[in-house]
Amino acid sequence: MVSEQLVDLSRLQFAATAMYHFLFVPLTLGMVWMLVIMESVYVMTGKTIYKDMTRFWGKLFGINFALGVTTGITLEFQFGTNWAYYSHYVGDIFGAPLAIEGLMAFFLESTFIGLFFFGWDRLSRQQHLLVTILMAVGTNLSALWILIANGWMQNPVGSEFSYETMRMELTDFWAVVFNPVAQGKFVHTVSAGYVTGAMFVLSISAWYLLRGRDVEFAKRSFRIAAAFGFASICSVIVLGDESGYALGEAQQTKLAAMEAMWDTEPAPASFNLVALPDEAGMKNDFALHIPWAMGIIGTRSLDKTLPGLNEIYAKNRERVTVGIEAVKRLETLRRNPRDTAAREAFEQVRDDLGFGLLLKKYVASMDDVTPELIDRAARDTLPRVAPLFWTFRIMVALGFAMLALFGLALWHSVKGDFAQRPWLLKWALYFLPMPWLACEMGWFVAEYGRQPWTIYGVLPTHLSVSTLTVESLYGSLAGFVGFYTLLLIVEMYLMVRFARQGPGSLGTGRYQNEAQHA
Amino acid sequence: MIFDYPTLKLIWWLLVGVLLVGFAIMDGHDMGVGTLLPFAGRNDEERRIIINTVGPHWDGNQVWFITGGGAIFAAWPIVYATAFSGFYWAMLAVLWALFFRPVGFDYRSKIHNAVWRSTWDWGLFVGGAVPPLIFGVAFGNLLQGVPFHFDDTLVPYYTGSFWALLNPFALLAGVVSTAMITCHGAIYLAHRTEGDIQRRAITAALVFGVLMLAGFSAAGLWIANGSFGYAITSAVDAAALPNPLAKTVEAQSGAWLANYGKAPLTVLVPALAYAGGIAALLLVRKRRTLAAFVASSLAITGVIGTAGVSMFPFVMPSSTAPGASLTVWDAVSSHRTLGIMFWATLIFMPIIVAYTGWAYKVMAGKVTAAYIRENEHSAY
Structure with a gap:
């Protein structure tokens, strides 16, 4: 059996990277998209300042992009290096969106980013704008395919287990592509990215304005960021909210955990604004309710219930029991694949195979299973409540704080007096890290909340790993930490340096800080 | 589905080959340029010229690698699982070497500091030289068979060590691969530069081209005279559902040459390696650099194709449990997935080739010192 330490280290390495x-x-x-907007204004108006904006913000974009590429390859490698059984077990489905991402999106984005930076003097204005747009389309398509892959892990549609090949196989490609969980994730995730881009430009522009530097440049950038950011944060909140969580069992479990809903309440359920969850007792020691709110947010209705954790536990315990039978019957069938009776017996319980596999964490043979182990396996299907409950709340709180900021920034942009509102500019400046914090919290909720599964209901995390040594994992983890720390220092150094220097770094002669040549 | 399962399995063997060859030709030439960077560029301006020959393109080229990995994941999931986890430290070495490329290209010239710039130059050297070396070593090991087996639920277990990968034959394969990629990069560099850099690039192309041909010949002789090769000894049902444990295999000396006897036309593949290689050398001497680049691309196709044809239908033979060897018949995805991925590749590959070609056309011409001076703030 795989050691728990190996599983934990593999998870830690994947989570960290x-x-x-x-x-x-x-x-x-x-x-x-901010670059597309700025350059479009340049092409329409012919004003050089918008070209300079595209180039300067593009420079910072490039510094960031380099590390995005560097660290992205790690993830593609890691499915194979560290999650070998996962790769075998679900590659038939999961590999396809990754490969299509490369073909359809990443090639597009990466080819045109070269022309974006180097093509200014070799392309007409319209051609260059087209290049920028194609780069943007590629970037966003890339997110789409990655999230289709990720969405399938949360809600594994369009596939079934094949006992002959001992893996999951694709039955309906379009069901995987149009997986509602994936589509919801895509909208929410890219919108969160748009907010991050807007906040970046808003904050740095606010800093220039506070310093009274490159005022025209900063004011124009600020206005674009305010408008784009406001639209984006509305999209994150409205389209990305919990509506998607009513779909699929993984998402329901996650929803119950992040809302600390232990019991299934009569519809519409109340919302726990603050709670002190007691994991062992499977209840809340204290909770501050808002009546009805959860039911309305979660189901968009007044009459549908949302399952609480205790209900999910009872159901999953039943499934683990059937799952034991599924594992046993699969073993019989694998020994004698032509036995039709054995096949029929397996088919009856096939859907619960994944729940039976949960027990492989504790025993090698299903004959050794005790009722206590069944309890434990069923309990494993509930993620820990407190981390999810609190990270989710921090994310939401940050979201609303950013909504207020972008709302006010847009309001004062329309009025045209934001440059004289130091409190607003300072708020924008200090909020620079917030979208990153919110994004990381969001990922944590989505991925930690899926545990103990890599593919919900199909493949437990502890079976997914490669059969490596613990020493190898310590070594590679140390390597990643070392490289990534160095890279982050270098990246931050360049980012801060060029943000400080401002548009003068373009060397056009039109801005302050020209002398400080890099 | 237009194609039956055996046909699609065969098509995917060819498509993985196409993607690997595409990777070697496209990402290979900028890796070769990276390898030559600290030697062909004697001062900062020369080095900036060299970097900017691939500056606008390296990122797009690297996607060949990423897509190749993704395609193996999708089409041969158990190969992806077994090879990547088995070659754990080798894969991490490739990955960590690749880390130096995006940041090396993008960050190097943003700061005016000799130590900073020379550090990234060596970073680009590592990012250019290490991956082809390790891929060559990996192929060298595949040709010998690698120690892995599966349990009855198909969990892969690799029982070798990283150091065992560095055996003499594998190192020879690594030399062939590195020389091939460096020669290819040198030809590209000669095409995009003039003067001293071009002269040095031509010299490098000649040296590494000869080294590649010599190494390739040596490896061929070694395979012909050593104990290499595996053969399937049970009946092969190409239409069967993939199960790598359903066959028997034994190690057979000379088995890697059997395909050339069975299908004599396949001899054209190694012949292409020689014809392309020799033509590249002759053409680059005459400074017909574009034609030399095409010839060198054909040589790459021949070299990689030779490894593929020799081993066919094996993809990853096991030395410790030969029956568990992975082949094009039993290591593949389902019929449906192979079909979908075939269409996705067929539709997107021509589009990719078209816009990549356009990008090269836009940026065509020699990169000169004047170009670097005019674009002091925006060039790499």
Whole structure:
């Protein structure tokens, strides 16, 4: 059996490298559209300042993009290096969106980013704008396919287990593509990226304005960021909210955990604004309710119930019991694949196979299962409540604080007096890290909330790992930490340096700080 | 589905080959340029010229690698799982070497500091030289068979060590691969530069081209005279559902040459490696650099194709449990997934080639010192 330490280290390495990658992705997703907007204004008006804006913000975009590319390859490698059984077990479905992402999106984005930076003097204005737009489209399509892959992990549609090949196989490609969980995730995630891009430009422009530097440049940038950011934060909140969580069992479990809903309440359920969850007792020691709110947010109705954790537990315990039978019958069938009776017996319980596999964490053979182990396996299907409950609340609180900021920034942009509102500019400046914080919280909720599964209901995390040594994992983890720390220092150094220097770094002679040549 | 399962399995063997060859030709030439960077560029301006020959393109080229990985994941999931986890430290070495490329290209010239710039130059060297070396070593090991097996639920277990990968034959394969990629990069560099840099690039192309041909010949002789090769000894049902444990295999000396006897036309593949390689050398001497680049691309196709044809239908033979070897018949995805991925590749590949070609056309011409001076703030 696989050691728990190996599983934990593999998870830690994936979580650390994925969350690190996600420091760079949201900014890329959002900035790229800001560049499209700025350049479109340039092409329409012919005003050079908009070209300079595109180039300067593009420079910062490029510094960020380089690390996005660097850290993205890690993730593609890691499915194979560290999650070998996962790759075998679900590659038939999961590999396809990753490969299509490369073919349809990443090629587009990466080819045109070269022309974006180097094509200014070789392309007409319209051609260059087209290049920028294609780069933006590629970036966002890339997110789409990655989230289709990720959405399938949360809600594995369009596939079934094949006992002959001992893996999951695709039955309906379009069901995987149009997986409602994936589509909801896509909208929510790219919108969060747009907010990040907008906040980046808003904050740095606010800093220039507070310093009274490159005022025209900063004011124009601020206005674009305010408008784009406001639209984006509305999209994150309205389209990305919990409506998607009513779909699929993984999402329902996650929803119950992040809302600390232990019991199934009569519809419409109340919303726990604050709670002190007691994991062992499977209840809340204290909770501050808002009546009806949860039912309305979660189901968009007054009469549908949302399952609480205790109900989910009872159902899953039943499924684990059937799952034991599924594992046993699969073993029989694998020994004698032509036995039709054995096949029929397996088919009856096939849907609960994943729940039976949960027990492989504790025993090698299903004959050794005790009722206590069944309890434990069923309990494993509930993620820990407190981390999800609180990270989710921090994310939401940050979202609303950013809504207020972008709302006011847009209001004062329309009035035209934001440059004389130091409190607003300072708020914008200090809020620079907030979208990153919110994005990381969001990823944590989505991925930690899926545990103990890599593919919900299908494949437990502890079976998904590669059969590596613990020493190898310590070594590679140390390597990643070392490289990533160095890269972050270098990236931050360049980012801060060029943000401080401002548009003068373009060397056009039109801005302050020209002398400080890089 | 237009194609039956055996046909699609065969098509996917070809498509993985196309993607690997595409990767070697496209990402290969900028890796070769990276390898030559600290030697062909003697001062900062020369190095900036060299970097900017690939500056607008390296990122797009790298996607060949990423898409190749994704395609193996989708089409040969158990190969992806077994090879990536088995070659754990080798894959991490490739990955970590690749880290130096995006940041090396983008960050190097943003700061005016000799130590900073020379550090990234060596970073680009590592990012250019290490991946082809390790891929060559990996192929060298695949040709010998690697130690892995599966349990009855198909969990892969790899029982070798990283150091065992560095055996003499595998290192020879690594030399062939690195020389091939460096020669290819040198030809590209000669095409995009003039004067001293071009002269040095031509010299490098000649040296590494000869080294590649010599190494390729040596490896061929070694395979012909050593104990290499595996053969399936049970009946092959190409239409069967993939199960790598359903066959028997034994190690057979000379088995890697059997395909050339069975299908004599396949001899054209190694012949292409020689014809392309020799033509590249002759053409680059005459400074017909574009034609030399095409010839060198054909040589790459021949070299990689030779490894593929020799091993066919094996993809990853196991030395410790030969029956568990992975082949094009039993290591593949389902019929449906192979079909969908075939269409996705067929539709997007021509589009990719078209816009990549356009990008090269837009940026065509020699990169000169004047170009670097005019674009002091925006060039790499």
